[in-house]
Every structure is written in structure tokens, then in C-alpha cells.
Amino acid sequence: MERLAMPVNIPSFVFTMLACTVVGAPTMADMSHGTVRSDTTVTSTILEKPVSYALYLPPGYDTDSRSYPVIYLMHGGGTGAPFDWFSLAGADTVFDRLIEEGMVPPFIAIAPDGRRDAANEVATYFMNDADGAHNWEDMFLQEFVPLMEVRYRAMSSSKSRGLLGISMGGHAAIAYTLRYPDVFAGSVSLSGAFRTAEQITALNQPAYESRYGKAWGEGLEGDARLNEAWANSDLPQVVAETDAAGFRRVPRIFIDVGADDPFFEGNADLHLDLKTAGIRHRFMVREGGHNWPYWRSGLEEAVVHLGKIFTRDYGE
Numbered sequence: 001m002e003r004l005a006m007p008v009n010i011p012s013f014v015f016t017m018l019a020c021t022v023v024g025a026p027t028m029a030d031m032s033h034g035t036v037r038s039d040t041t042v043t044s045t046i047l048e049k050p051v052s053y054a055l056y057l058p059p060g061y062d063t064d065s066r067s068y069p070v071i072y073l074m075h076g077g078g079t080g081a082p083f084d085w086f087s088l089a090g091a092d093t094v095f096d097r098l099i100e101e102g103m104v105p106p107f108i109a110i111a112p113d114g115r116r117d118a119a120n121e122v123a124t125y126f127m128n129d130a131d132g133a134h135n136w137e138d139m140f141l142q143e144f145v146p147l148m149e150v151r152y153r154a155m156s157s158s159k160s161r162g163l164l165g166i167s168m169g170g171h172a173a174i175a176y177t178l179r180y181p182d183v184f185a186g187s188v189s190l191s192g193a194f195r196t197a198e199q200i201t202a203l204n205q206p207a208y209e210s211r212y213g214k215a216w217g218e219g220l221e222g223d224a225r226l227n228e229a230w231a232n233s234d235l236p237q238v239v240a241e242t243d244a245a246g247f248r249r250v251p252r253i254f255i256d257v258g259a260d261d262p263f264f265e266g267n268a269d270l271h272l273d274l275k276t277a278g279i280r281h282r283f284m285v286r287e288g289g290h291n292w293p294y295w296r297s298g299l300e301e302a303v304v305h306l307g308k309i310f311t312r313d314y315g316e
Contacts, residue, residue, distance in 0.1 A: 031100050032059030036092045038083045042147055046139040052113045053144075054082040056092055057152070058099055058106035067153045069160035069310045071303070072145075073111035074169025077123040077193070077211070082111035089296050098300065104307030108154055112144055114169070122214045125193075126172035129214045130229045141183065162306040163187035166295050167263075170194075174270070175233060177253055178242045186252035186309040188302040190295045194235060194266030200225055236273045244278040250314045253281035254305045256298045258288035 035057040041050040058068060073085045085091040091109065098104045114126045116134060128135040149156045161184045165173035170192030177187040195203075201222050203211070208225065209218060216229040231237050247253070253274065257267035264285075271283040282305065288294035308314050 031096055033096050034058045034092055034099075035061065036086050038086070042144060042151075044139045044143055046135055046143060051139065051144065052082065054086060054111040055152075056086070056095055056109035058108065059096065060106065061108075061153075065153070067155045069105065069107045069162065070148065070152075070154045071107055071109045071162045071164055071306055072173075073109055074126060074163060074165030074172045075111060075114060076167035076169055077125070078120075080166075080168065081115065082113050085109075085111050088292050089299055091299060094299050094303065098303055098307070103304055105310055107307070107310070108148075108152055110148055110152075112140060114172075116214070121210060123168060123211050125168055125212070125215055125233070126176075127215045127233055130217045131214075134214065141180070145183075158183050159185045160310060161185055162309060164190075164302055164306065165192070166190045167193045167290065171233075171235070174253060174255070175235060175238060178235070178238050181242070181246045181252075186250070186254070186306060188254040188256065188305055189267075190256050190298050190302060191258060191261050191263060191290050192255065192267060192270075194263055194270050196266050196269060197226055197234070199266065200230070235270050239270070239273045239277050239279065242277065242279065247279040247281070249280070250309065251280045251282045251305075252309065253279065254284070254302065255281065256284045256286065256302065258290065258294050259285055260287070260289040261294075262290055 037055040039052070040055055041052045044051050054073075061068070073082070073091070075082055075084050095107075095109060099106050114124050114136060116122055116124050124134065124136045126136055126140065128137045145161070148154055154160075163173035163176055163184055164187065165171070170189030171194060173187035174189050174192060177184050200208075200212070205221065208220070212225070212230075213219075215233065216225060216227060220227070255267055255271060257264055261267070271281070274281045284301075286294070286298070288297070
């Protein structure tokens with residue numbers, strides 16, 4: 001994850017919990033709670049190893065037989081991990097409240113592990129490696145998503161699959177929606193790690209290798225980094241190749257970035273590219289940087305956005 005030094009702040013979800021004590025609002029004791037699991041795995045033939053994931057099942061899951069839409073939670077790079085959504089963002093508390101208040105339909109949330117290995121010295125960016133040695137994207141699309149829809153009562157319709165990512169995960173969320181519009185209904189990026197071509201070529205070598213070396217090719221410098229592998233994941237180019245017709249009626253993409261985020265330029269450029277291409281989307285700039293306080297404060301709006309896509313509240 002592209003992390004900056006963070007001041008010590010009281011998590012925003014704590015204030016959310018306190019706010020529930022006002023007259024007429026459901027308290028934590030009144031609310032039904034979902035189930036969170038952190039130690040579940042699947043075995044991947046493509047990666048030839050187990051892939052762990054964190055899981056949220058909505059209130060009532062164990063007592064009914066209905067199927068649910070799914071939000072895939074994509075974590076950040078660096079030290080980012082699947083359970084961050086629950087340990088650092090308090091996502092289950094937010095999910096419970098939004099479901100209780102009827103702001104979103106009940107849903108399942110699954111956070112797959114996008115780390116390469118325990119050391120995670122080189123990011124995956126949830127992409128395939130340039131040399132095909134570690135194809136995380138193939139694993140996710142061909143193995144992980146289908147298995148989740150068998151293992152849990154997840155709807156198998158493309159209109160019931162959403163993506164929500166932070167930083168590195170935000171990049172993946174938007175990229176997957178644009179490249180696989182018949183697989184995912186929509187996505188939200190919180191502080192997506194979108195770099196311009198100029199920023200990519202200017203990265204010092206250690207920074208490039210730890211972020212993109214495996215995905216685009218190791219040892220590349222300057223303009224040599226802007227190769228075919230880079231082009232396949234460079235969102236401005238992905239936008240240019242996207243059929244805008246499937247994105248005109250509903251804002252399937254939501255980009256939320258802080259005014260002080262080091263990725264602000266890349267996010268703003270992506271917004272303009274989407275606008276030029278006629279791809280309907282939402283673009284929000286708020287005060288804040290690239291950190292958990294910002295992501296916590298944006299979580300509710302992000303989930304509500306996906307809930308509207310699931311329920312067709314955007315008027316599809």
C-alpha cells in the first residue's frame with residue numbers, strides 16, 4: 001500500500017458507533033450483527049498455493065436460504081492485508097448499521113489476499129506477472145470468484161458483484177470493472193494508486209521494482225517501463241479501449257480521493273479520461289490524505305454506492 005506517516009486519530013467508525021446512541025437510532029445492542037471470519041483459505045491451482053481471505057456474512061445468513069450480492073474488498077499494498085478492512089476500518093460495524101437501517105441490501109463481503117507471499121517484498125497489484133510466474137488476476141477471475149459463489153450463497157449474476165478497493169486495491173477495482181464489465185456491476189476506489197506515465201518513468205529503481213517489477217518487467221528504467229504489460233493495466237489506455245455504451249446509464253465507477261493524496265493527479269486525470277470517453281461515473285474530492293482516517297470516513301458512502309447499483313436505485 002502506498003502509505004504515508006499517519007497521525008494518531010480516533011477511528012471514524014468509533015464516532016459512528018457513538019452516533020448510534022442518539023434518540024431513535026439503533027444502538028449497538030439493538031443491532032443484528034454479521035459474522036466475520038479471518039482464517040479461511042482456498043487452494044489455487046493457478047498459483048499452486050492456498051489463498052486466504054477475510055469474510056463478512058450478513059445478519060440472518062445462517063437462518064435463511066436466500067442468496068446475496070457480494071462486495072469484493074481489495075486491500076492496499078505494502079503491509080496491507082485482507083483483515084485490515086475489519087481491524088483498521090471497522091467495516092463489519094459499518095456494514096451491520098447500513099443493513100439495519102435499510103440503506104443497502106444485505107450482502108456478503110470477501111477480502112482476498114493479494115500479497116505475493118509472507119514477505120510481500122514485490123506487490124502484485126492484483127495483476128498477472130509479466131513472465132506468467134504468478135498470475136493473481138487469473139486466479140481471482142477463474143478460481144476465486146466462482147468458488148465463492150459455490151461455497152457461500154452468493155448471487156452469480158454480474159449485476160450482483162461489486163468491487164471496493166483502497167490504494168493498490170482501488171486500482172484493481174476500477175481496472176477490473178473497465179476490463180470485465182460483464183463480470184462486475186461496479187466499483188469504488190478509495191485513494192486509488194493511479195500513477196501517470198510521467199510518474200512511472202520518474203520512480204527510482206527500488207520503488208519501481210517493489211511496486212511493478214514483477215507485473216511489468218524487472219530492471220526496466222525510464223520509458224522502457226511503458227511497455228505492453230504496462231499498457232494493459234494503464235487505466236487511461238484501458239478507458240480508451242472500453243465500450244462506453246455499457247457505462248452511460250449508471251455510474252458504475254466511483255472514485256474518491258483526498259485533496260492531499262499523493263495520487264491526486266492520477267485520480268484527477270482518470271476522471272477527465274472517463275468524462276472524455278463518455279463513461280458515466282462519480283468523482284469525489286474530500287479533505288484528507290492517503291491513510292486509514294480518510295478511508296474509514298469514505299467507507300459508508302462507498303458501500304451505499306454499490307448498494308444502489310445492486311438494487312438498481314440509479315435508475316438502470
